[in-house]
Amino acid sequence: MAKKTAPKTPVNTKPSFAANTRLQAIVIAAFAFLLYAHTISFDYAADDGMVILGHSIVKKGFAGIPELLTGDSFRGLDEAEGRTETRRTYRPLSFISFAMEYQFFQKNPAVSHTLNVLFYALVGAIVLFLLRRLLLTHIDSSRKHNYTWTILPFVISFLFIAHPIHTEVVANIKSRDEIFALLFLALSLLFALKYYDTASGKQLLFSSLSFVFALLSKESAVTFLPVFPLALWWYGHRWNGNVSEKTLDWKRLSIACTPLVILALGYLALWFGIIGRVEDKLYYDTLNNPFANASFAERTATATRIMGLYLLKSLFPVTLSTGYTYNEIPLTDWSDFSALASLFVLGNLLVGGAYLLAVRKNIVGLCALAWCSTLAIASNYFVYAGGLLGERFLFTPSLFAMLALGVAAALLHERLPKERRVVVMLALVAFGGIYSIKAFARAADWKSTETLLRADVENTPNSIHLRRMYGGLLLQKSGTATQDRASQFDARKNIHAAEEQFRAGLRINPTIAPSLVNGIGNIFAAERRYDSAIAYFRAALRLNPNNAVYQKNLANALSVQSRIFFSQNTPEASNNALLLMAESAQILPTDSTLSNLGAMFAQQNRIDSAIVYLEKALALNPNLARARSNLAVCLKKRDALGNANRD
Numbered sequence: 001m002a003k004k005t006a007p008k009t010p011v012n013t014k015p016s017f018a019a020n021t022r023l024q025a026i027v028i029a030a031f032a033f034l035l036y037a038h039t040i041s042f043d044y045a046a047d048d049g050m051v052i053l054g055h056s057i058v059k060k061g062f063a064g065i066p067e068l069l070t071g072d073s074f075r076g077l078d079e080a081e082g083r084t085e086t087r088r089t090y091r092p093l094s095f096i097s098f099a100m101e102y103q104f105f106q107k108n109p110a111v112s113h114t115l116n117v118l119f120y121a122l123v124g125a126i127v128l129f130l131l132r133r134l135l136l137t138h139i140d141s142s143r144k145h146n147y148t149w150t151i152l153p154f155v156i157s158f159l160f161i162a163h164p165i166h167t168e169v170v171a172n173i174k175s176r177d178e179i180f181a182l183l184f185l186a187l188s189l190l191f192a193l194k195y196y197d198t199a200s201g202k203q204l205l206f207s208s209l210s211f212v213f214a215l216l217s218k219e220s221a222v223t224f225l226p227v228f229p230l231a232l233w234w235y236g237h238r239w240n241g242n243v244s245e246k247t248l249d250w251k252r253l254s255i256a257c258t259p260l261v262i263l264a265l266g267y268l269a270l271w272f273g274i275i276g277r278v279e280d281k282l283y284y285d286t287l288n289n290p291f292a293n294a295s296f297a298e299r300t301a302t303a304t305r306i307m308g309l310y311l312l313k314s315l316f317p318v319t320l321s322t323g324y325t326y327n328e329i330p331l332t333d334w335s336d337f338s339a340l341a342s343l344f345v346l347g348n349l350l351v352g353g354a355y356l357l358a359v360r361k362n363i364v365g366l367c368a369l370a371w372c373s374t375l376a377i378a379s380n381y382f383v384y385a386g387g388l389l390g391e392r393f394l395f396t397p398s399l400f401a402m403l404a405l406g407v408a409a410a411l412l413h414e415r416l417p418k419e420r421r422v423v424v425m426l427a428l429v430a431f432g433g434i435y436s437i438k439a440f441a442r443a444a445d446w447k448s449t450e451t452l453l454r455a456d457v458e459n460t461p462n463s464i465h466l467r468r469m470y471g472g473l474l475l476q477k478s479g480t481a482t483q484d485r486a487s488q489f490d491a492r493k494n495i496h497a498a499e500e501q502f503r504a505g506l507r508i509n510p511t512i513a514p515s516l517v518n519g520i521g522n523i524f525a526a527e528r529r530y531d532s533a534i535a536y537f538r539a540a541l542r543l544n545p546n547n548a549v550y551q552k553n554l555a556n557a558l559s560v561q562s563r564i565f566f567s568q569n570t571p572e573a574s575n576n577a578l579l580l581m582a583e584s585a586q587i588l589p590t591d592s593t594l595s596n597l598g599a600m601f602a603q604q605n606r607i608d609s610a611i612v613y614l615e616k617a618l619a620l621n622p623n624l625a626r627a628r629s630n631l632a633v634c635l636k637k638r639d640a641l642g643n644a645n646r647d
Helices: 021-041 058-070 075-080 092-105 109-136 152-162 164-171 173-198 201-217 219-224 227-235 250-275 296-315 337-358 363-374 397-415 418-447 449-459 464-478 485-508 514-526 530-543 548-568 571-587 591-603 607-620 625-645
Strands: none
Touching: 021 109, 021 152, 021 164, 021 418, 058 075, 058 092, 092 109, 092 173, 092 201, 109 152, 109 164, 109 173, 109 397, 152 397, 152 418, 164 173, 164 418, 173 201, 173 219, 173 227, 173 250, 201 219, 201 250, 219 250, 219 363, 227 250, 227 337, 227 363, 296 337, 296 397, 337 363, 363 397, 397 418, 418 449, 449 464, 464 485, 464 514, 485 514, 514 530, 514 548, 530 548, 548 571, 548 591, 571 591, 591 607, 591 625, 607 625
């Protein structure tokens, strides 16, 4: 009789979560999508109109793509607003995506937000693949089967996706250029690492093509260039640095990086040589560029202090705003302790990073140098970045901050006694949880321009730009009121809130922003207090005498106040009316103003002057029936009275 054999225990062939790259990527992408899914219902906000609704070339759809490929990316915006030679930049890829959207969906912010969230989710998955290749391919044998290290790429990717500093990039449709840039930079580095391992020409080609797409997404992708040789150099060494430097394949490193250098130089030649870069008319004054009249010491000290703020926000993004403009971060000099402290930290970051990378073969050193490199343009050391501090500029650098944080935590974890290691894990969980809550809450501020400005004015109260924009928006809302009592109440409430914003801006600096003075004039005009409106419009013109908007506002207020005086029908009021209307006609000689001025001269029996202005009004608009009638009366009166009664 044959022996019965015990049934074999089935072997679980499914990989654990730590080894299942595909499952991890799905989880990261799903987390990214869920974190920002609520933004899909949001409207256009902030400067989204710059790249879609206000961009004449984007609105051509497919027909505009050739123009987007061959010219300044913001030309369509400048043309739509009647500006020329204000800025020049070349980032066609995101603009082409907007043109394609407009071709199929026209004005549809839900589609744009959905695509932003999907692209962000894709970035999260690609970052995971990159980190697994970077950290686990040549991992030290002692860590190869250590769960802490094998799960580390997933943890870092999670922290990166959860980082609240990214809300501006995801929720602001315009910032798709940042998403595209990092997406293709991560792919390019991933393919470069694969080339280093395989010497495959296909991987080298994919790396080069991805880098081209990154450059065409945003010019700041150039700052990633030093990361490639640094990352490949580190990648060629073991974690513990025991392998001799001779094992590094310099030939493969050189071949991987050479095409990228050539492509970067070609892009810069195209940008500066063909497209050009003109921003003087945008950033010529202190309000738009706080460095415009700064000394060398002020510029370098302030830029250094801002780099310190960037470092803090890379790990602790407590305050989030779009309003780091004049004068939220005042200029400083080297007597400021915060500037000196930032210099000390930044110096240690560079020197310590170089030491850790070159001597200790520690990836934290790579992270420090890569963080500095990718912030080179935004640092304001070399060119004005368009803002003293921009949270979107931290999108790529934050990847290296999270990588350094994760590796440092893992290194600390393995050095601590087992009973204390839970503290490190709890700290990372806390980071991820707080980041996620903060990101979700901050993204809600981007629901509309109004909700964003309301939040940012509180977060960065010393920004004149924010005060001006929020006040202007509130004033604009007040003008849409209907006749019902509730609507009128809301209108008055918005007017008073707008005035509060304008006056708060003037308290920051009473002379640097004539638009705030003009704004208060508009408030008085909306309240029909034209005498006060005229005073503020005059004050705005004293600060900026050639501003056409201020001139028009003053002319209109003078005209309305003149008609009010004229209706009082007293000699003194009539004289005042005539003086105000004459000033209005001198500032802005419209057909109605000239016609009114002619009528006032006629009322005072100054017939010759009346005829002159009535004829000027009819020359501008021959269809003015009232002016034609008044002119006919004046001509008859002149003929009847003769020379004796002429003024």
